[in-house]
Amino acid sequence: MNVNAKPRFGVLSIFAILVAALWVFPVYWMFNSSFQSATDINSLTPKWLPFPGGSLNNYTAVLDPQTGFGNAFWMSIQVTVLSIVVCVVFAFLASLAISRFKFRGRKSFVIAIILVQMLPAEAMFIAQYKMIAGMDLLNSVLGVSIIYIATVIPFTAWMLRGFVAGIPADLEEAAMVDGCTRLGAFMRVTFPLLAPGLVASSVFALIQVWNEYALASVLLTQDAKETLPLWLAGFSEPSLSGPVPWGQVMAGSVLVAIPVMIFFLIVQGRMTQGMVGGAVKG
Structure with a gap:
């Protein structure tokens, strides 16, 4: 010793x-x-x-209807739920494709995911703004959600790829030998083992979307269509009538952070489970 x-x-x-x-x-x-x-x-x-x-x-004071917190909160909820659901579904399918199947252009697809992650977000603001404006979706839940989905999918797919690759394909093949179809083997064996990975990826994607400020400031220019980060930034600006109300700014920051904290507390048990390791050892 x-x-x-x-x-x-x-x-x-x-x-x-x-x-x-x-x-x-x-x-x-x-x-x-x-x-x-x-x-x-x-x-x-x-x-x-x-x-x-x-x-x-x-x-x-923060929860007073005149501050606009309620509208911003509802806007953030809509954008986040829509973005996360669509992002996780498409990222999950992409991770399965690049981890389980051999197809032409597979390596190029993986390289493209990495390259997208390397691009600075600010470099695409003008193109994204013109695209959403051309679709007449500025200051809308759908417009900002489309950009968020496109931004978060590469990271989420790359993260899920590690979880999918960590589950041996032999588990599905063994289930198919026992009489399961490929879809049945996937749903009964692989999908439950991927639950921690899906939850973890959802948490990281949610944090990115919920706290995103730069893109929202470009695509959401109306006060009635602000997300919480935009609302908080405007709320913390000094007014002509007096200094910044720091106590209210801190209270607003707490209220912005609480939904993410609650979601994390709900799913943290699933994130920490070693389901894959237990299945492989068994």
Whole structure:
């Protein structure tokens, strides 16, 4: 037994805790500030806890119908659901094609996926804007969703390809020997094993779409058609009547982050399951 193993493990654990604390602190400070008044936030003496004196006034102000939070939230929900459903379906089929089947142009297709990932998004803004404008889909759920789907599919397909390739084709062949059709073998054996990969890919795709700002600022120019990132950016701008209401900005940031956090908490158990490894060992 290595005597130096425990001290080294302890040092690494302390380092990991410090890194995690640095990562969590901005999130904690956002939650903390969302309950504080403007006086406490602007004070030179930081207030590490929201109580005593904390309140829900910032959240009440943000949720006021006049702020437009409700419209932006509904717009983000529509765009995200449509984009994620279509993206995962097409990326799943693409990953199956490049992992399970041999066809002409397969390598070129894989290279094309990689090259698309290398292109900076900003380089395609003008072309994307003209395309959506030509289709008369500016300031619409369908218009921005089309661009989001095209943007997220390559990454999602490449990520799912690793999960599909990690499942031996022998499992399907064994099921077919036992009497299953190819489709039946896939649905009964392979698809359940791919569930963690589908969930993980959906989470990453959801984060990209939910938090996307640059494309939305180009395609959604009407205030009534803003997604949450656009709404938050406009809400945080200083007004002529006074300074930036940082407490309300923090409350809005919390409300924007909550749906993604809830979704992750719901599916995180599925993401961490080692279903593929267990099936292969069995």
